[in-house]
Amino acid sequence: MNVPFLDLKRQYSAIKEELDQTVFSVLSHTRFIMGPEVKDFEEKMAQYCGSKFAIGVASGTDALLLSLRACGVGPGDEVITTAFSFFATAGVISRLGATPVFVDIDPETYNMDPNQIEKRITTKTKAILPVHLYGQCADMDPIMELANKHNLKVVEDAAQAIGAKYKEKKAGTMGDFGCFSFFPSKNLGCAGDGGMVITNDAEMAELLRMLRVHGAKPKYHHSMVGYNSRLDTIQAAILSVKLKYLDKWTEKRREHAETYNVAFKDSDIIIPKEKDFNYHIYHQYTIGVKNRDKLREVLKENQIGHDVYYPIPLHLQECYRSLKYKKGDLPVAERKAEEVVSLPIYPELTEEEQNFVIEIIKKTV
Ligand SMILES: *Cc1c(COP(=O)(O)O)cnc(C)c1O
Numbered sequence: 001m002n003v004p005f006l007d008l009k010r011q012y013s014a015i016k017e018e019l020d021q022t023v024f025s026v027l028s029h030t031r032f033i034m035g036p037e038v039k040d041f042e043e044k045m046a047q048y049c050g051s052k053f054a055i056g057v058a059s060g061t062d063a064l065l066l067s068l069r070a071c072g073v074g075p076g077d078e079v080i081t082t083a084f085s086f087f088a089t090a091g092v093i094s095r096l097g098a099t100p101v102f103v104d105i106d107p108e109t110y111n112m113d114p115n116q117i118e119k120r121i122t123t124k125t126k127a128i129l130p131v132h133l134y135g136q137c138a139d140m141d142p143i144m145e146l147a148n149k150h151n152l153k154v155v156e157d158a159a160q161a162i163g164a165k166y167k168e169k170k171a172g173t174m175g176d177f178g179c180f181s182f183f184p185s186k187n188l189g190c191a192g193d194g195g196m197v198i199t200n201d202a203e204m205a206e207l208l209r210m211l212r213v214h215g216a217k218p219k220y221h222h223s224m225v226g227y228n229s230r231l232d233t234i235q236a237a238i239l240s241v242k243l244k245y246l247d248k249w250t251e252k253r254r255e256h257a258e259t260y261n262v263a264f265k266d267s268d269i270i271i272p273k274e275k276d277f278n279y280h281i282y283h284q285y286t287i288g289v290k291n292r293d294k295l296r297e298v299l300k301e302n303q304i305g306h307d308v309y310y311p312i313p314l315h316l317q318e319c320y321r322s323l324k325y326k327k328g329d330l331p332v333a334e335r336k337a338e339e340v341v342s343l344p345i346y347p348e349l350t351e352e353e354q355n356f357v358i359e360i361i362k363k364t365v
Contacts, residue, residue, distance in 0.1 A: 003344055003353045005305025006185055010348035011249075015241065022237040023191075035233030041240045042196070048163075048243060049170045051178065051198035053205035056231025057212050060159040060181020061088040063195035064129070065095060066211045066229060067177035070204055071153040073098050073126045080120050081129040082112040082138075083313040083333040089131055089157050090314045098126070099323070102315040104330040108273040110134060110286070110340075113332070114142035121146070127153040132161035132171050134309070134342075135187070135253075135283035136274060140166050140174045147175075155179060159195075162188050163250050165279035172198050182231075182239055187253070187283050188246050190235040252347035253282040256354060260285055260343065263358040269365050270339065284309060288339035289365050295341060298364045304357050306341050313337050 046054040075097030083102035103116035130138040154175030161171035172178020182194035215226030270288030315325035
């Protein structure tokens with residue numbers, strides 16, 4: 001049986017009519033840049049997350065970039081972040097001329113370990129950038145406490161965590177900014193690139209709205225140099241349709257996660273640990289195994305889709321050699337990079353498919 005890692009065609013066929021209709025409607029009205037669907041989706045997202053403002057941008061990467069820029073991050077500054085994330089988390093810090101300062105992760109949640117932060121704070125530190133990896137929030141209370149104590153900004157990378165909750169608060173609403181990605185494979189994905197920033201600060205929201213249109217306000221008046229980073233009208237229209245289904249899809253993901261959890265309990269497989277105070281949305285269902293590469297081979301032989309997020313921690317990436325980290329500096333992230341493998345978890349995964357995945361894995365590990 002061929003079990004794809006992700007099959008977006010299943011989602012499309014379930015809501016095809018609605019999606020086709022909304023896309024054709026944008027094609028007909030032709031307001032492709034900053035059309036009415038953008039504002040409409042921003043309002044829906046603000047309401048969904050429980051934030052005052054939402055600003056559509058061109059990608060999750062740009063959501064992070066523009067947020068850090070709005071925090072005033074620039075050359076000479078430092079931003080503290082996790083060593084275990086997608087590259088964009090660190091890349092945006094570097095692109096602003098600042099230096100990423102990597103800390104190790106909690107072995108249970110794979111998220112930034114709050115106990116590792118304070119010793120890395122210097123006079124150059126401007127912000128903390130926690131990531132809610134795989135769909136589970138980082139431990140935000142101690143992070144916010146440190147940020148308040150040291151007067152630092154907090155930008156949440158919630159690209160994988162739309163709808164996740166930490167102590168009843170939605171991902172993205174706890175820091176100064178929350179950043180989302182609508183990359184097609186994310187839990188809420190569009191038909192290309194897209195992103196969003198949420199904030200409760202009216203001034204910051206205004207600044208972000210300027211930054212996404214080259215720093216202009218009003219048009220052709222530039223008090224700052226910004227970016228070309230808007231969410232396309234057509235993407236906003238698609239996202240408004242899909243947002244209605246998101247919570248239902250998340251419930252399905254959680255059911256699949258529970259099925260895996262039960263199946264893998266009492267084995268050598270390390271299963272995801274959802275903290276009591278968290279609501280995990282399972283963007284990924286990621287297990288840890290000793291002989292990961294052998295398991296990957298067997299999965300491949302059996303045509304079971306899977307992937308490794310992430311095989312190289314950020315502090316050991318070649319482009320950061322000049323930062324002088326070495327193997328052994330952040331041991332938990334380094335060990336996890338060798339153990340983890342993510343399994344199919346999309347809402348449309350069938351029982352038959354999931355049972356096959358479980359059977360093969362239990363036979364192998
Ligand atoms: C996907 C992702 C991003 C980047 O989002 P894009 O929309 O692809 O630019 C950033 N951080 C994390 C953790 C992600 O998973």
